[in-house]
Structures are given as C-alpha cells and as structure tokens.
Amino acid sequence: MKSDGDTVNMITGLQWKQMMRFGARALERKKHDVDALNVFPVPDGDTGTNMNFTIQSAVKDAEKTSGASVAEVATAVSMGSLMGARGNSGVILSQLLRGIAKGLEGHKEANGLQVAQALQVGVDTAYKAVMKPVEGTILTVAREVAKGAQNSAKHGAPPLQILKDAYVRGQLTLEKTPDMLPVLKQAGVVDAGGQGFLIILSGWIAALEGQEFEEEVVLATPQAESQMIRGITAIEDLEFPYCTEFLVKGQNLRVEKIREDLAASGDSLLVVGTEEVVKIHVHVKNPGNILDYAIQWGSLHQVAIHNMLEQNEAMAHAQKHEELDESSLQETPSEEKEHGIVAVAMGEGIADVFRSLGVDEVIFGGQTMNPSTENIVEAVRKVQAKNVYILPNNGNIVMAARQVKELVTDRNVYIIPTKSIPQGISALVNYNPQGDAAENAKNMEDGLSLIKSGEVTYAVRDSQFGDLEISEGDILGLIEDVIQVTGKDRLQVAKETLDTMKWKDHDLVTIFYGEDVSEEQAEELRTWIAAEAPHIELELYPGYQPLYYYIFGVE
Template sequence: MRPAAMKITDVLNGQLWKQMMVSGAKALEIKKHDVDALNVFPVPDGDTGTNMFLTIQSAARDAEKITGQSIGEVAAAASMGSLMGARGNSGVILSQLLRGIAKGLEGLDTANSLQIAQALQSGVDTAYKAVMKPVEGTILTVSKETARAALTRAKNGGSLLETLQEAQQQGFKSLAKTPEMLPVLKQAGVVDAGGQGFLVILGGWIAALSGEAEELDFVSGAESPPKAEIQEPESKQEFVQVENLDYPYCTEFLVKGKDLRVEQIKQDLSGRGDCLLVVGTPEVVKIHVHVKNPGKILDYAIQWGSLHQVQIHNMLEQNENMAHAMKEKALAADSEPLAEGQELKEFGVVAVAMGQGIADVFISLGVDEVVYGGQTMNPSTEDLAEAVRKVSARQVFILPNNGNIVMAARQVKDVVQDCQVHVIPSKSIPQGIAALLSFNSEGDADTNIKNMERGMSSVGSGEVTYAVRDSQYGDLTISQGDILGLIEDVIVTTGKLLFEVAQSTLEKMEWKTHDLVSIFYGEETKPEEVERLQDWLQEENPSIEVEVHPGRQPLYYYIFGVE
C-alpha cells in the first residue's frame, strides 16, 4: 500500500523525515543499476548504486521503526541503520553523511529549512573527516556543493522545498564537473557514481517533500537486503569445546523508552557476559550479549522500557555437532584439550573471501571466521561485526582483502566494544594471505600490525576477468566480453583469449623475478586452462615455486600473487 503523500511544509518532524528517507531509498532502488553502470572500469564490480541502495534502505528501515515524532530521534535511528548496513566505500561515505545529519538534528523535535541545511553541512563535515585521504570529484565534492547551496538558499529565506531544490540543482552542476576533477572519469566518459547516487537520494527526498512520492511507485516495508553469506565451509573445524562455553545464550533485543542512557546500560551490563554490544539513542537501544542466564539480562533491561525483537539462541546446541570435529583436530595436531574455564585467547582473525576455495585457504592458515564477499557482493559493516563477535578473543584482526571493503571494516570499531578491533587494509586475496603469514600469535598487537602490513606490501596482486561493456582505458580499446588483465586494480592488458591475457598479466607482474607465484582459479575456469598455464610457468622458469589453488571465486578467472 502506498503511503499518504506528504503535505508541503516549512517544518519537518520525525514522521515527515521518515517518509523522505524511505522515498530516497525507493528512488535509488529504481535507479541503482543506472548508477552501477557509471563504474569507471569495465570490470564486473560496478556496484556503487547497489551498495548505496542497501545502505540507505537499512537507514530507512531503522527510521521506520521509530514511532515518535522527533526528527532528531528518527535521524539518529537512520544513522545507526546506515552504519550497520553500510557496504562498499560509497555506502560508508553515505552512512557518514547521514551520521553528520543526525548530529545536526540531535535534540530537535522539528527542523526548518536553515536547520536542515546546517544538518547537511554537518553531514559533509563528518564524511570528509571519515575519509583518510579525501578525493575531490567524488560524492564528497557533490555533497559539499549541495550543502553549500542549501545554506545559501535557506539563509536567504528559502522554504524547505526551495532549499533542497536549489541544493539539487547545484549538485548536478557539481556532478557534471567531476570528470574535469578526476581524469579517470573523463577517460571513461562518466560522472562520479557516488555523487550520482547521492543526488538520486536527494531527489527522493524532494519528491516526498513535494507530495510526489507516489510517482516513485514506492512500497513501504521492502524486503531485507541480501546479506553477505556467512556460512561455515565444510572443511572448517571449530576450536570450541561445547562443555566449556561459559556464556551459552546469545541474547539480542531492543529496548524502547525515554531518556535511555546508552553508556549507563553498557556499564551496568559489562561483566555479565561477553560479546557485549550496546548502541542506540535515548529512545531505542539495541543490546547484544552472550550470557549464562538471559532472564537476568531481560529483567534488568525492562526497568528501562519495553522490550522488542527478543532473540535468544542456545549456542551449546548450535555447536554440539562440531564438538567431535574439534577433538579430532586437537588430537591430530597433538595439542592438549582446552582447560576448563580457560580465558579468551589474545588474538583472533576475520577474513573476507570471495570463493569457497579461498575461504578454505584462510581457514587452513588459522582464520577464525570467514565472511563471504568481494566484488559485486561487498559485506556490510554489520556482517563484519557479527563475524568479529563470534571470535573468542580479546583482540581481532580484520582482513578485508578488497579495497572497497576497507572502510566498512574500519567502521566495525564503532559498533563492537567488547574486544579491540584492528583492520589490516589488505586490498586483495594475495595481500591478505601474505599479511596472515606474517602474523604471530605470540607477539603483541603493535608488532603484528607492523609485520602484517609489511608482509602485505611485499606481494604483487593480479587478476584476470572480463569486460562488461565497451570502453576506452588509456591506450586500450576494450570491447564487451574481452578478457582483461589487472595489476593492483589497474587494467594493464586485454585480449580475446584467456591463456594469452593470463600470460601477459603475469609477464607485466615480472613473475620471473620472484620466488613464488600463487594462482587461485575461478569457478568458471576450465581445468585444462589451469594446467596449460601451470605448464607454461614451469617450462619458462622451473626454479620458481608455483602454487595452484581452486579458489572457486566468481567473475574472476584467475587471481595471481607474486612474491
């Protein structure tokens, strides 16, 4: 059922802001594939629109849960939703924009045009601070010019609608200039995808504000976005003795009330279990904790307000099928069984993998939890946070293994409080493996970070995939369906034959000057192609070690590592 159209107003309350958020999400849902198509590289990972949509949808969904009329309360909920649902760099930047907007609206029941414009500026300031090396010609520039125009119009007496319309018009002018700011955009003949996605969302806000949201064919309560699949590989054997699990009940719920004190609740629950997460606003708080007695936690929480979405899982029951596998592995490794009451281990590792075979390699090297994702399927901050909370360690290292996941991984620090999170900014599978091989469970965190980053930098990474559209990239004329070779995410060669492009990619990686070549072949790569490539390497230089693994990754025929 379509929602009632909003009346044009010069004052926004929480209910109207909620409708604008949902309308913005629906607008991007309609246009997400157009935004995806603005990908600079013609490789099958153009997912900016999809990532931004899933992020804003998560924000809108959390906003819809708020029953109050306060715009500050709804904006805070949307901010938290976007934080947990953020996917990819574009989604993380969008979540930071919404976070800053929430800061600007904090404590307000309603907001006029000037306050909305100031909140937009707060969003821009927050987003710029969140990016380590801000690049102009991106969503940052577009949002900055948008906020600047909004402030100017609002200060000159513009209404809410006029303010946002002026902001959007200036945003499109800024978007049109992005190819002049970033040569890579000009070369590809596209504008910045993130900036385009932001303006689509802003268009949804304007449509809702002007009473035209129904033209978006909008449906409230859309289905949840597909989560990056976090499944247990068949070869994984967990190191958890079921009978020694001190806090067997995973307890998660929402508390709704007034004047909820997040820090006080966090302090009161500290020490009552492990994997504690307490986040939220003065009106709604999300609690996640592993405990011995869920009843005591619920009895405590109900003093603050009403309980909602209560979920309790018996982890003893969930894990008992793995107990025998753990014991067998402990015996095979000639290691002593865990002592009863043993404390958490000091370090744990979470890694992102884009194929079952790659996941198996990480697990064999000691990774505790694998999050499945990569190109076209970036895991969200929440996906990564869930994996971190599963690791029984005081400190957890995250290996994103993809440049588009690093920012989402860094946000995990904001939502996981019961352990220390370290992000090693690996941008490829070979980098992640090299970092992991440099990890020493007996060392301290600072030394491990230095060693892992040093190890990561010692490996060269290459990939072979295919072109999803015609394109001109530098001196390369690319046709849809061509085979592409990339080194460190830069297209270096193209052709019609997989073997020839794989050869060319490796040669440009100067593989003969290294000691080891690692090959992870994809789910669509034929065994005879792999064997042919391996034979060529051994014939060309028999002294170099060649490791071949069935990575089973989608979209990419090969992933290469040289070191």
C-alpha cells in the same frame, strides 16, 4: 493527492521517516543506472547496489521507531545505515546520515535552517571519515548540496525549497565531476556516488511534495546474506539462547558506561546510540536481568526477545552432522586466546587456505558482494580473542572494516588494509601467534609492500581505459587493480599479465584459479611457468572464486 510542501515550515519525525522511505525507493528504482556509471569495466561491488542496501538498512531501522521526534528517527537511520553500510560508497553515505543525525540531535521538529545545518554536519562527518578525500566524488556533490541548502536557508526558505535549491546546486556540481576526475571524463560519465546521493535527495523532495508511492518499498537483502557469515563454526554456541534487542530512551545516556556494564552479561553485545537513544543487542541467559538494568537509564521501547535455541535447534543438528567430523564433535571449553583473525574470502578454496594459515572466521564476500559493517562485526564477535585482526582483502571493503573499531570495544581490533587476496596471504605469513599485538599489526601491514597482486577477469561493458579500447567480454589482466593487458584468450592474457608483473625476477608465484577454470586449464598455466623458469617456486590452488579466472601473487 499532492500537498503544497512549500507550506511545511517544520519537519516532524514522521515526515523524516517518509523522506527516507522515498529516498530508498528512488534509489531502488535507479540503482542499476547508478551501477552503469562505474567507470571500471571489471565485475565490481557496484556503487548503486551498495548504496541501495545501505539506505534500505537505514529505513528498516527507522520503521521500528514509534516516536514522532525527528531526532529519534534520524538516530535510527544513522544506526541502520552504519550497520548496513557496504562498500566505500555505502560507508560514505552512512557517514552523511550519521552527521545529519548529529545535526538534528535534541530536535522534536526541524525547520529549514536546522535541516541545512544538519546537512553540513553530515558533510563534515563524511569528510573526516575518509582518509584521503578525492574531489569529483560523492563527497564533492554532498558538500555543494549542503552549501546550496545553507544559502537558501539564509533567505528564510521553507524546507522543501531548501532541498530543491540544494538539489539544483548538487546537480550542477555532478555535471562538473568529469572535469575534476580524468577517469570520469575519459569514460564520459558523472560520478556514480554523487548521482546516487542526488537520487536519494530527489526522494526526499518528492516526499515533502506529498507524492505517493506506486507500491510499497521492498527492503531487499542480498540473496547470499544468509550465507555471508560463515567460518569454522557454522552455528554459534547457544550458551546464551535469548537474543535480546531494544531501545532505551532517556537523558544523558552514557553509551560507553552501558556497554561496559553489559560486557560480561552475554555475547554478541552491541551498544550504539546517543545521549537520548541507545540501541542494545545482546545474547543472554536471562533477558530479565538486562531489562532490569536498562530500565534504570530510561524507558524501554521495541523490546524483542527470541529463543534462538528453539528456532535453530533443527538446523544446528543438521549442520553439525553435515559439516563436523567426529573429532570436532567433542566438547571443548571456549577460552579466550590472545590473538584472532577475521578475513574476507571470495571462494571456498581461498577460505580453506586462510583457515590453514590461522584465520578463525571467514566472511564470504568480495567483488559484487561486499559484506556490510554488521557482517564484519558479527564475525569479530565470534572470535574469542583479546586482539582481533581484520583482513578485508578488497579495497572496497576497507572502509566498512574500519568502522568496526567503533562498534566493537570489548577487545582490541586491528584493521590490516589488505586490498587483495595475495596481500591477505602476505599479512598472514607475517603474523606471529606468540607476538605482541601492536607489533603483529605493524608486521602484517609492512608485509603488504612485499607482494604484487594480479587478476584475470572479463569486461562487463565496452569502455576506454587509458589507451586501451575494451569491448564487453574481453579478457582483462589487472595488476594492483589497474588494467594492463587485454585480449580474447584467457591463457594468453594470464601469461602476459604475469610477464608484465616481471614474475621471473621473483622467488615465488602463488596462483588461485576460479570456479570457471578447470583443473586441466590451470595445469596448462603451471606447465608454461615450469618451462619458462623451473627455478621459481609455484603454488597453485583451486580458489573456486567467482568472476576472476586467476588471482596472482608474486613475491
């Protein structure tokens, strides 16, 4: 039965939790509609999917809270979205939710004006997180939503009416996004991220109106989630077998101090939160010591302790026999080294090349499978080094990677903003294992301008891109993420893409061929290159990457 939401003058923590459930459910139902708004016709890390996983991670953390304080629930939402953020759209959504949590700090309940103010803090936080904000995106829509809420709140409207007024203004703004971004106008669509945010907002409104779920919210995870984090070591060292996770609630909690005090207690330490609520996750030998320490700060909640040794012993035994040769079975002490590297790869062959160039941990991901901030944090935690360099190797992963610096503070983290696999290779070539950390980071980033990147893939939808008429299934040649060549024949598009990259004017061409390309087909391309310019060095590797037939690096 519906209730009159207009009579609700204060939003409680339980209501905020319900709003998040409804928002997540609304986006879950329409995520593919949001994906369809992506103007780029290539297989990509879809906006709706990334936002969906981000908000579902937020709801998952919110469900763990037992208190009725709106601040407590909003803080849990913020933490969950931060750790689950995927892709640029997911990261921006997490920053909006993080700012909203800041705006609700200290409130047991929130009235309409406080909700409107929290929305504005969310927008301010999201804008600050984006290095070069672009109008006509989710940022613009969220900003106007906040303005609509503020204007409504000035007239003393209750929370439900404020959100309705905010939604109307946001919808009007969304409809104008094609006039702000030419690429949207050409494709005849509105901004996908803005649409996703309004869908979430519609869920919040539905919750306050007292609507009911048709079914329970299913907190899905990517099928590949369990395989997302992989590296040289498949099972982490269980020197610290107890995974200990809990919340501390109190006053004047000092996150940095707690993190510093617990730094030597175990591994996989994560301490995030506010002055009122801190979330702690750590792997230790003795959970009692950690709990004894934490209780000095406040009350303990949602304590969960798991014996990983017992749970994973059989799996670890099987994987060791399958993946490790006799020499790697020899026990060696784990010593902290000066430098370590984490890289994202989209194929086993590419991962092997990265490892051969010194990468310690490989995260399997890329197009259509953007790793979350938490995935990257876990990979960084596995690297026993004072300085860790992260190579996202995809433009849609850079923002998630940048958030890792805030979460990992017990070592120096450097984000090298690589946007392609060839850029990742170039960064590694400019890496000096004996060099200074800051100088290494500079040299690795400077090397990105020395290489051109290209890809050959296929169109997932009919579209118009510039002067190019593209049909679903067409073969596409991209240079620096811009479609330059279209055709029906894979080999011909590959040749034309390389020619457009002016490969003959360079010294080295590196090619990774994908899982849908046979060795014989790759050799056809090699033969053509050798005949056209035998003086140019060619490196051809089986990358086994999905979706992309070829990845080119020209330098």
